[in-house]
Amino acid sequence: MRLSRHFLPVTKESPADAQIVSHKLMLRAGMIRQTAAGIYAWLPLGHRVLRKIEQIVREEQDRAGAVELLMPTLQSADLWRQSGRYDAYGPEMLRIKDRHDREILYGPTNEEMITAIFRDSARSYRDLPRTLYHIQWKFRDEVRPRFGVMRGREFLMKDAYSFDMDEAGARHSYNRMFVAYLRTYKRMGLRAIPMQADTGPIGGDLSHEFIVLAPTGESEVFYHQNWEQDRALEVDADDAVALQAFVSGLTTDYSATDEKRDEAREAAAGDALKTSRGIEVGHIFYFGTKYSAPMGLKVQGTDGSEVIPHMGSYGIGVSRLMGAIIEASHDDAGIIWPDAVAPYAVGLINMRADDARCAAASDDIYAKLQTAGVEVLYDDRDERGGAKFATMDVIGLPWQLVVGPKGLDKGVVELKRRATGEKIELSVEDAIARIV
Ligand code: ATP
Ligand code: MG
Ligand code: MG
Numbered sequence: 001m002r003l004s005r006h007f008l009p010v011t012k013e014s015p016a017d018a019q020i021v022s023h024k025l026m027l028r029a030g031m032i033r034q035t036a037a038g039i040y041a042w043l044p045l046g047h048r049v050l051r052k053i054e055q056i057v058r059e060e061q062d063r064a065g066a067v068e069l070l071m072p073t074l075q076s077a078d079l080w081r082q083s084g085r086y087d088a089y090g091p092e093m094l095r096i097k098d099r100h101d102r103e104i105l106y107g108p109t110n111e112e113m114i115t116a117i118f119r120d121s122a123r124s125y126r127d128l129p130r131t132l133y134h135i136q137w138k139f140r141d142e143v144r145p146r147f148g149v150m151r152g153r154e155f156l157m158k159d160a161y162s163f164d165m166d167e168a169g170a171r172h173s174y175n176r177m178f179v180a181y182l183r184t185y186k187r188m189g190l191r192a193i194p195m196q197a198d199t200g201p202i203g204g205d206l207s208h209e210f211i212v213l214a215p216t217g218e219s220e221v222f223y224h225q226n227w228e229q230d231r232a233l234e235v236d237a238d239d240a241v242a243l244q245a246f247v248s249g250l251t252t253d254y255s256a257t258d259e260k261r262d263e264a265r266e267a268a269a270g271d272a273l274k275t276s277r278g279i280e281v282g283h284i285f286y287f288g289t290k291y292s293a294p295m296g297l298k299v300q301g302t303d304g305s306e307v308i309p310h311m312g313s314y315g316i317g318v319s320r321l322m323g324a325i326i327e328a329s330h331d332d333a334g335i336i337w338p339d340a341v342a343p344y345a346v347g348l349i350n351m352r353a354d355d356a357r358c359a360a361a362s363d364d365i366y367a368k369l370q371t372a373g374v375e376v377l378y379d380d381r382d383e384r385g386g387a388k389f390a391t392m393d394v395i396g397l398p399w400q401l402v403v404g405p406k407g408l409d410k411g412v413v414e415l416k417r418r419a420t421g422e423k424i425e426l427s428v429e430d431a432i433a434r435i436v
């Protein structure tokens with residue numbers, strides 16, 4: 001993509017209304033635009049990153065055996081009356097009336113809808129276990145939307161729902177998601193710590209939140225310092241016993257949100273006990289028959305008896321993750337995207353757009369990178385070099401490839417790694433080989 005034809009409204013000034021660095025940088029990098037309190041338009045650069053994050057989430061859900069579908073954003077109030085949550089949910093739910101005065105709502109979550117969909121088709125034990133998921137916009141009328149996409153009112157969530165014949169099956173499904181979540185965050189360059197958590201309005205008795213440590217996080221968390229190390233995530237998730245042992249092994253190290261603190265375990269951790277602020281980037285629940293029972297989901301068991309399936313639900317804050325990644329990966333000059341979610345792999349900078357030789361060399365490199373399948377943002381604008389560098393630093397692409405007249409005299413270009421600032425001069429061929 002040529003920057004001269006892009007829509008990338010980068011700004012130099014730090015926006016006054018943004019309180020945390022990720023929000024500031026997303027505005028400065030021209031990634032989002034607020035259109036109403038807690039509601040954002042995703043500008044082209046932000047949209048590219050959102051799609052990358054979403055795709056990693058999707059791949060790990062698929063790998064865990066979950067099946068994707070897409071449910072609507074609008075739901076009927078009657079559906080929520082079946083579970084008894086319509087009245088219980090409170091003012092975070094956006095309630096709307098259509099022209100026939102029928103009550104509808106913008107979904108804050110989808111337990112009711114998926115239970116109804118599954119109920120209408122599942123007949124026997126052969127239809128289970130199943131885990132279904134979608135990646136869809138949610139609306140919660142947050143009292144205080146803030147920190148940009150971190151606490152929006154409209155936000156993108158991946159939510160999965162599991163159906164099993166019994167509690168043991170449901171725990172296996174839960175454990176699959178537990179590991180899938182750790183893999184998902186790791187692929188984005190994030191360390192997220194699973195923490196015992198409160199279940200809130202979703203209900204149930206087994207629950208973990210996945211927390212990225214950050215001083216600006218809204219949760220207060222407590223954990224054993226072992227969680228600061230990388231964990232190997234190799235386990236056969238199809239083997240329920242091995243998987244349970246793996247998850248139990250991981251969670252022998254204490255970690256809890258402030259609602260779930262355990263004095264005895266904290267005392268046992270001693271000096272290794274750490275406290276921090278953190279960002280909730282995911283939350284998984286096992287809640288048994290809390291929705292299946294009142295909503296009449298039943299299937300025939302192996303012996304012909306009627307069984308009420310056990311369920312769990314599993315959320316990832318897809319749009320919030322973008323803020324969390326930036327909180328974890330930036331410097332004074334701007335964002336530093338991990339390769340896996342970067343909007344483009346490389347920024348190609350022509351230092352002298354007014355020089356025919358530089359323009360020809362840059363155009364040639366641009367074509368070669370595209371042929372090699374590299375996502376490249378080509379700054380072909382007639383601007384000062386300094387301004388171009390600043391733009392590239394703010395938007396944080398992993399590589400910068402700089403073409404200038406002095407280098408061309410020597411037959412080299414300059415390649416800069418955004419994360420380290422390391423710069424090397426090398427031939428065009430070698431530079432492309434490094435990036436690919
Ligand atoms: P929070 O405690 O931050 O309000 P929650 O516990 O209400 O979140 P869940 O119901 O567990 O949220 O939803 C699953 C995930 O959706 C959360 O872990 C979070 O990553 C994301 N999420 C929830 N609310 C928002 C929001 N207002 N804006 C962006 N992401 C959100
Ligand atoms: Mg909430
Ligand atoms: Mg929460």
Ligand code: MG
Pocket residue numbers: 209280282283
């Ligand atoms: Mg939660």
